Amino acid sequence: MSFWKEKSLSQMDAHEWESLCDGCGKCCLNKLIDDETEELYYTNAACKLLDHQGAHCSQYQDRFSFVPLCTKVTADNVAELTWLPDSCAYRRLYAGRDLPSWHPLITGSKEAMHQAGMSTQNKVKCETNIKYIEDHIVLWPMRDQD
């Protein structure tokens, strides 16, 4: 049995918790919320620290030094982080779902995730080069796939 099937999120150790992250990079995209409807919109404007080819944070261990408002996902706050994509491993397990077939813990690498189009790889622009963020709303980060 795989640890994510045997343990609850709060029972996982630090290594197990970190390995759950698929490294899709979608949480590193800027998002907009409609003032009136409170609807969430993803953009392709990525955090300045996102590695566009690898789809991972280039300063993960030190990220709070560069981006103090970055969020650390934990078992205690995952319920509130409704802006995480449906494909996010933490949100999937929190919702009682399993990991998808393309998840790196299943396949052994990030390649299947990239091939399935479930990551940010080569699909984003750096937030520092964006003029009107409203022009960068995209739908693909909302897509989930088992």
Ligand code: SF4
């Ligand atoms: S969206 Fe979830 S699984 Fe994807 S990189 Fe962010 S924390 Fe990890």
